Amino acid sequence: xxxxxxxxxxxxxxxxxxxxxxxxxxxxxxxxxxxxxxxxxxxxxxxxxxxxxxxxxxxxxxxxxxxxxxxxxxxxxxxxxxxxxxxxxxxxxxxxxxxxxxxxxxxxxxxxxxxxxxxxxxxxxxxxxxxxxxxxxxxxxxxxxxxxxxxxxxxxxxxxxxxxxxxxxxxxxxxxxxxxxxxxxxxxxxxxxxxxxxxxxxxxxxxxxxxxxxxxxxxxxxxxxxxxxxxxxxxxxxxxxxxxxxxxxxxxxxxxxxxxxxxxxxxxxxxxxxxxxxxxx
Amino acid sequence: xxxxxxxxxxxxxxxxxxxxxxxxxxxxxxxxxxxxxxxxxxxxxxxxxxxxxxxxxxxxxxxxxxxxxxxxxxxxxxxxxxxxxxxxxxxxxxxxxxxxxxxxxxxxxxxxxxxxxxxxxxxxxxxxxxxxxxxxxxxxxxxxxxxxxxxxxxxxxxxxxxxxxxxxxxxxxxxxxxxxxxxxxxxxxxxxxxxxxxxxxxxxxxxxxxxxxxxxxxxxxxxxxxxxxxxxxxxxxxxxxxxxxxxxxxxxxxxxx
Numbered sequence: 001x002x003x004x005x006x007x008x009x010x011x012x013x014x015x016x017x018x019x020x021x022x023x024x025x026x027x028x029x030x031x032x033x034x035x036x037x038x039x040x041x042x043x044x045x046x047x048x049x050x051x052x053x054x055x056x057x058x059x060x061x062x063x064x065x066x067x068x069x070x071x072x073x074x075x076x077x078x079x080x081x082x083x084x085x086x087x088x089x090x091x092x093x094x095x096x097x098x099x100x101x102x103x104x105x106x107x108x109x110x111x112x113x114x115x116x117x118x119x120x121x122x123x124x125x126x127x128x129x130x131x132x133x134x135x136x137x138x139x140x141x142x143x144x145x146x147x148x149x150x151x152x153x154x155x156x157x158x159x160x161x162x163x164x165x166x167x168x169x170x171x172x173x174x175x176x177x178x179x180x181x182x183x184x185x186x187x188x189x190x191x192x193x194x195x196x197x198x199x200x201x202x203x204x205x206x207x208x209x210x211x212x213x214x215x216x217x218x219x220x221x222x223x224x225x226x227x228x229x230x231x232x233x234x235x236x237x238x239x240x241x242x243x244x245x246x247x248x249x250x251x252x253x254x255x256x257x258x259x260x261x262x263x264x265x266x267x268x269x270x271x272x273x274x275x276x277x278x279x280x281x
Numbered sequence: 282x283x284x285x286x287x288x289x290x291x292x293x294x295x296x297x298x299x300x301x302x303x304x305x306x307x308x309x310x311x312x313x314x315x316x317x318x319x320x321x322x323x324x325x326x327x328x329x330x331x332x333x334x335x336x337x338x339x340x341x342x343x344x345x346x347x348x349x350x351x352x353x354x355x356x357x358x359x360x361x362x363x364x365x366x367x368x369x370x371x372x373x374x375x376x377x378x379x380x381x382x383x384x385x386x387x388x389x390x391x392x393x394x395x396x397x398x399x400x401x402x403x404x405x406x407x408x409x410x411x412x413x414x415x416x417x418x419x420x421x422x423x424x425x426x427x428x429x430x431x432x433x434x435x436x437x438x439x440x441x442x443x444x445x446x447x448x449x450x451x452x453x454x455x456x457x458x459x460x461x462x463x464x465x466x467x468x469x470x471x472x473x474x475x476x477x478x479x480x481x482x483x484x485x486x487x488x489x490x491x492x493x494x495x496x497x498x499x500x501x502x503x504x505x506x507x508x509x510x511x512x513x514x515x516x517x518x519x520x521x522x523x524x525x526x527x528x529x530x531x532x533x534x535x536x537x538x
Contacts, residue, residue, distance in 0.1 A: 072407050093415070100413035110408035124412045127315075127419075171412075181411075 021084055022047050023179050023211045024069055029078035029088075031064060038064050040257045041078070046179070046213055049248055051205050053222045054215045055261075055279065056254035062215040063107065065254070066183050069213060070102045071095040083178065100124065103172030103210075104181040109164035111156040111171070117143070118152050121171045142170040146200055162193030169200055173208075180204065180212035186221050198224050199237040205249070206230040219280065225249055226265045253279065299499075303417070304491045310415075310422040320423035327392075328424075329431030332385050333438060339384050340377065340439030344446030347371055352455050362461055368447035369466035373478040375530070377440040382485035382522040385432055387515055390493035393424055394514035397497025398507035406498065416498065425490040432486035433479065440478065473537035481529055485522045492518040 022045035029042045038061040046052050056062050067073040068080060071087045080088045082098055090098075111120045119126065121142055122135045130138075143149045146166040156164055165185055172180060182201065186194035198221050204210060206229050216222055226245045231238045240246065245265045253261035253268070255275045261268060268276060310316075351367045397420060400406050409416050444466055452459045496514040500506045 067407070070411060072410055096410075096413045096415055099411055102411070104408070104411040106404045106408055106411075108404065110404035112405055112408070113403075123409075123414070127412075127414050 022081070023050075023083060024213065025081045026065075026068070027079045027081075029065075029068060029075045029080060031061075031068065031073065031075045031077075037076075037257050039068075039075075039254075042254075042257075042259045043078075044252055044259060044262055046211050047248075048211055049209050051212045051214065051225065051246075051249040052252055053225060053249065054213060054252045054254065055219070055222060056217060057279070058217055060254045061257055062217070062254060063183050066104075066181050066213065066215050069181055070099050070104060070179075100175060101177060102179045102181060103175065103177035105165070105168045105172050105183060105185050107183045107187055109156070109161075109168040111164055111167060113156050115155075116152075117148070117154050117156065117159070117167050120156065120167060121174055123171065124175050138174055139170075142174040143167075145173065145203075146170045147196075160193075162189050162196065165189070165193075165197055166200065169197070169204075173204065176208075177210060180210050182212060182214040182216075184215055184217070186216065186218055194218070194221060195224070199230070201225065202228055202237050203230040205246075207232065222251065223265070255279075300491070300495050303421075303495050303498075304487075306417050307421040307425050307491055307494065308487070310418045311426055315418070317419055317423050320419065321427050324423050324427035325431055328385065328389050328428050329434060332388055332431070332435055335384050335388065336381050336435045336439050337442050339380055340372070340442040341446035341449075343376055343380055343439075344368055344372055344443030344448075345450040347376070347443070348447035348450035349454070352451065352457075361455070361457060363465055364447065364451055364455075364457065365444075365462035365465035366469045368462075369444050369470055370474060372443035372447075373440050373470065374474050375478075375526075377443055378436050378478055378481035378485060379523065379526050381432060381436045381439045381482060382489065382526075383519055385428070385435065385485075386489045386518040386522060389428065390489045390514045390518040391511045393490060393493030394497040394500075394511045395507055397494055398500035398510040399504075401498060401500045402503050402507060421491070421494040421498075424494055425487060428490035429483055429486035432482040432489070436479065436482040473533070477530070477533040477537070480533070481526055484525050484529065488521045488525065489518050492521065 025045035026042050030040045031038050042065065044052070054062050054065065064073060068075055070082065071080075071090065071092075075088050078088065079086055083101060085098060087095060087098065111117075112123065115123070118136070118139050121139045122130075125135050125138065140149055140152065143152060146169050148163060148166050148170065151159060151163065151167065156167070159167065169185070185201065186197050189197065201212070201214065202225055205212065205225075214225075226249050228237045228239050229246060230236070250264050251261060251268045252259060253276060260273055261271060261276050263271075268280070271277065271280075347368045348364055352361050352364050355361045355364060355367070397406070400409075400420075406416050409419065447466075448459055448462050451457045451462045493514045496510040496517070500510040502509070
């Protein structure tokens with residue numbers, strides 16, 4: 001059992017990207033790949049300013065769910081609304097525009113290994129033929145945010161695993177997305193690097209209030225995000241007062257293709273579901 | 282067994298359907314912006330300049346072999362003087378386009394399949410899509426048009442060096458008259474022959490790039506899958522080049538005689 005007191009939610013404003021409906025919503029979504037369903041009747045939503053942490057053991061379909069969220073995969077059944085638009089039957093050409101409003105951090109970074117860090121981070125801006133000087137300014141700004149300004153001219157091959165993830169985060173943020181999708185951003189990293197990555201995600205959450213969906217199987221990362229906030233004055237992530245949690249950071253849990261939990265940190269800690277209990281312990 | 286035949290047939294039909302749609306999108310993207318001209322130039326350099334040496338050498342030695350073989354046979358009829366005509370015709374109508382296609386297929390269909398396949402398995406293609414960029418427009422279209430354009434010029438290079446190789450053998454090994462060789466090569470060459478030889482690389486170029494990219498982007502199963510895609514791309518494109526060459530030859534012979 002994780003040693004964790006049931007805390008009280010900290011009131012938190014929604015982000016500036018407030019809109020009427022949810023930023024992302026899944027309704028009875030199912031998908032299968034030549035075998036039993038990977039996801040079955042999954043329904044949840046991400047509200048403006050909300051951070052949702054998707055937990056579950058490896059191979060349960062978390063990455064698949066994330067790829068469904070911005071139309072990289074299409075569901076067999078159900079509907080997915082992104083920024084209010086139904087994307088599950090949308091043509092690929094129409095999806096490209098919607099995807100520019102989302103930022104996605106892949107499991108291994110998925111950096112373009114033939115391009116420099118500058119060109120990786122600026123990829124979207126280069127395609128939009130943004131002026132070179134502006135690109136350089138914005139890339140340096142994004143790299144400064146993740147603490148990697150010195151890697152500007154390097155190639156991904158010369159970076160460590162943690163640095164690649166941070167560059168991937170910079171690439172996802174440079175376009176000021178309306179929704180962030182993180183696919184196991186700390187998977188396979190050492191604890192110190194994982195904390196650095198989580199600190200960046202918390203910083204993004206608290207400074208820019210961008211709604212996000214984060215996939216992880218690491219419980220400690222999820223709990224750190226819930227119990228810490230970014231202090232702009234100190235310039236680092238600090239714990240919330242004892243007993244408080246971040247109100248707009250909530251949990252989802254997948255097991256055997258089904259969503260078995262949707263709620264707050266207090267709810268998950270108090271859950272009686274045997275799978276949730278086993279996962280927490 | 283019956284089920285496996287049925288499944289194989291279905292898979293084949295589905296693959297052909299997917300390839301047709303893929304090739305159509307890859308080709309028609311050139312007529313709708315945005316068009317990635319810098320990528321086209323990079324690919325033209327890789328395919329054209331990069332393949333020039335192997336095409337030049339294979340063309341030269343093929344012409345030389347043709348001259349050796351034909352002179353040996355023609356001498357039995359006292360017709361060695363037509364060696365130039367024989368080499369030029371064979372190179373321009375058939376061997377130049379087909380050999381160039383096969384050489385470029387081995388070099389570039391494989392590199393396209395492995396490059397794009399590696400990008401698939403490392404999620405770079407998904408990352409590109411997630412960044413709002415169409416991988417077909419960005420990666421496939423420039424490769425197709427670079428390959429079609431450059432194969433056209435590479436075939437001309439292969440033809441030229443093939444005829445030159447034949448001349449070298451004729452003059453230095455068979456000790457025949459070089460002027461006679463070139464005059465025979467030139468005199469009996471007609472526009473229809475040149476047309477036939479230069480239409481084929483347009484099709485071969487399209488086959489090489491579209492098949493290479495198609496199998497690359499369909500890669501599954503990690504690095505082993507990249508290897509499988511590369512093999513499929515080279516085998517399929519090489520066989521298709523020869524098959525389409527056969528069809529085009531038949532059509533051209535019907536049209537021009």
